[in-house]
Amino acid sequence: MKSGFSHKSLRILALTALLFSGQACKDILDEKVVSAIGNDYINTPKGFEDASKAAYSSLRNFYASERGLTMTEYGTDIYQAGADGSYKGFHFYDTQMNSFVDIIQQVWEELYKGINTCNAVIERAPAATVTDAIKKLRVAEMKFLRAHYYFILTQQFGGVDLRLTETLGPTKITKRATEAEMYKQITADLEAAIPDLDPKIRSADYGRATKAAAEHLLARVYLTKATSSAKAADDYAKAATYAQNVIANYGFKLLPDFASVFAQGSGEINDEVIFAVQYTSDPLTNINSANTNNGDGNKLHLYFGMQYDVQPGMKRDIANDRPFKRLRPTKYLLETVFADRVNDSRYKKTFKDTWLSNNPGTNLNTSFDNSKAKMTLKAGDTAIFIPGVEWTLAQRAAKPYQVLVPSAYTAALFPTLQKFLDPLRPDLTYEQGSRDYLAFRLAETYLILAEAQFRQGKTTEATAAINMVRRRAAWPGKEAAMEITPAQLDMEMIMQERARELAGEQMRWMDLKRWGNLVERVKLYNPDGAANVKETHNLRPIPQTQIDRTENKEFKQNDGF
Numbered sequence: 274m275k276s277g278f279s280h281k282s283l284r285i286l287a288l289t290a291l292l293f294s295g296q297a298c299k300d301i302l303d304e305k306v307v308s309a310i311g312n313d314y315i316n317t318p319k320g321f322e323d324a325s326k327a328a329y330s331s332l333r334n335f336y337a338s339e340r341g342l343t344m345t346e347y348g349t350d351i352y353q354a355g356a357d358g359s360y361k362g363f364h365f366y367d368t369q370m371n372s373f374v375d376i377i378q379q380v381w382e383e384l385y386k387g388i389n390t391c392n393a394v395i396e397r398a399p400a401a402t403v404t405d406a407i408k409k410l411r412v413a414e415m416k417f418l419r420a421h422y423y424f425i426l427t428q429q430f431g432g433v434d435l436r437l438t439e440t441l442g443p444t445k446i447t448k449r450a451t452e453a454e455m456y457k458q459i460t461a462d463l464e465a466a467i468p469d470l471d472p473k474i475r476s477a478d479y480g481r482a483t484k485a486a487a488e489h490l491l492a493r494v495y496l497t498k499a500t501s502s503a504k505a506a507d508d509y510a511k512a513a514t515y516a517q518n519v520i521a522n523y524g525f526k527l528l529p530d531f532a533s534v535f536a537q538g539s540g541e542i543n544d545e546v547i548f549a550v551q552y553t554s555d556p557l558t559n560i561n562s563a564n565t566n567n568g569d570g571n572k573l574h575l576y577f578g579m580q581y582d583v584q585p586g587m588k589r590d591i592a593n594d595r596p597f598k599r600l601r602p603t604k605y606l607l608e609t610v611f612a613d614r615v616n617d618s619r620y621k622k623t624f625k626d627t628w629l630s631n632n633p634g635t636n637l638n639t640s641f642d643n644s645k646a647k648m649t650l651k652a653g654d655t656a657i658f659i660p661g662v663e664w665t666l667a668q669r670a671a672k673p674y675q676v677l678v679p680s681a682y683t684a685a686l687f688p689t690l691q692k693f694l695d696p697l698r699p700d701l702t703y704e705q706g707s708r709d710y711l712a713f714r715l716a717e718t719y720l721i722l723a724e725a726q727f728r729q730g731k732t733t734e735a736t737a738a739i740n741m742v743r744r745r746a747a748w749p750g751k752e753a754a755m756e757i758t759p760a761q762l763d764m765e766m767i768m769q770e771r772a773r774e775l776a777g778e779q780m781r782w783m784d785l786k787r788w789g790n791l792v793e794r795v796k797l798y799n800p801d802g803a804a805n806v807k808e809t810h811n812l813r814p815i816p817q818t819q820i821d822r823t824e825n826k827e828f829k830q831n832d833g834f
Contacts, residue, residue: 348799359599377814492721658675693777
């Protein structure tokens with residue numbers, strides 16, 4: 274469903290009218306169409322609610338979208354290019370990544386639309402005919418969202434146009450704030466929001482920002498700020514404090530099983546999820562939300578899959594999803610990060626390794642497994658197995674199915690990330706997934722705490738925090754073997770642990786940037802990006818439309834683009 278209010282309140286930068294639009298959040302945080310009405314609508318109780326709900330819609334443009342995924346997971350130490358050709362410039366760091374790329378402009382425009390919506394609600398709150406308690410709560414939510422949107426923009430582009438008042442009409446007068454000015458406003462918004470946000474784990478209107486969500490985001494912000502040009506001596510201490518608050522004060526718990534965190538349906542609302550971006554299985558809602566996220570729904574299920582559907586004994590089906598082959602795991606991710614498969618369950622639970630035949634036949638020609646020329650499969654027989662390690666020719670020949678070993682991996686055939694597979698889609702071609710996107714979860718809070726404590730020299734405390742995540746990831750009976758000692762904790766361990774726990778969850782590029790080792794690690798571990806990546810790639814190009822529409826020429830392009 275689209276949602277919004279007066280068109281005059283939604284003009285941003287040099288763009289003309291942009292209507293609020295959004296997608297229903299499982300009918301919980303519902304966003305309705307509101308158009309062709311006067312500006313005073315926002316002052317009414319319903320208008321004020323509609324406006325505050327509409328501000329959330331920009332989250333879905335970035336999270337669980339092709340745009341957001343491309344700008345966060347492509348071209349890192351853990352993911353390289355798959356066979357599909359879309360947006361490969363983000364993998365190769367070549368001239369295909371430039372200021373004219375449409376997804377860069379789309380993210381920019383949508384985040385500013387969300388920011389302007391937040392500004393409108395904040396500014397107009399005093400005149401709204403709602404209770405003071407509702408005003409305080411909604412303004413706090415808007416400050417959370419505004420900080421969230423500016424944080425994404427700052428990580429991706431550096432200092433941008435810092436607008437804190439509603440833009441009512443087109444303007445060509447813009448300027449770039451410094452990184453320090455961006456972080457000052459981001460932290461100020463979050464710190465102001467926290468006292469007035471809902472202290473419950475989940476608000477009654479599920480999907481809204483809560484106090485815990487703001488504290489988690491602020492911990493992440495301070496952890497990131499600590500290695501920026503705006504760094505302060507107490508950034509790591511503040512990151513640790515806010516992470517500890519989230520862990521201690523709200524009743525969140527790590528689920529006993531890593532795989533269950535990503536259970537689809539009711540399992541998405543669980544004790545580990547701090548903040549989720551909402552999607553719905555209603556196909557009409559997805560179609561009608563085109564102005565928010567191009568009708569995408571949650572599309573992460575599409576991009577990590579290998580080309581199983583043309584292999585002998587297989588055809589595309591709903592359960593195995595639709596493979597776009599955009600991201601192939603690097604050798605570093607598979608063989609170093611996930612080297613321990615005896616004690617750690619996350620390799621098995623992160624990657625799909627078995628495909629059962631849905632297109633059976635007799636004397637089927639094999640394709641990638643040279644240990645046999647033909648095979649016969651009945652429906653439900655194993656057709657493809659990925660052991661994750663090399664098998665001898667004899668070992669493979671003994672199996673009545675194809676075995677895909679690491680030496681046979683290609684840009685089209687590789688272990689498939691299964692966190693986001695969506696078997697609840699209505700048909701096998703359907704792209705609009707209905708999973709919620711788990712933006713903040715408790716395992717990351719522990720990892721933020723561990724990193725912040727380690728950076729302060731509190732290695733014993735940091736080890737205890739990281740071991741909380743590692744024990745949960747253990748196979749039954751292997752919990753003690755998963756624990757590390759303070760002597761084993763270093764930044765490489767922290768970087769690997771974040772990869773093991775958070776692979777594919779739209780964080781890795783921004784992690785590498787804040788660690789200051791994007792170029793180093795891409796050169797070491799990503800054969801696609803190694804030749805071209807350079808320090809200028811720690812920022813994205815500013816959309817050319819923004820540069821061209823700036824009258825005073827104060828909005829400079831990032832170096833190297």
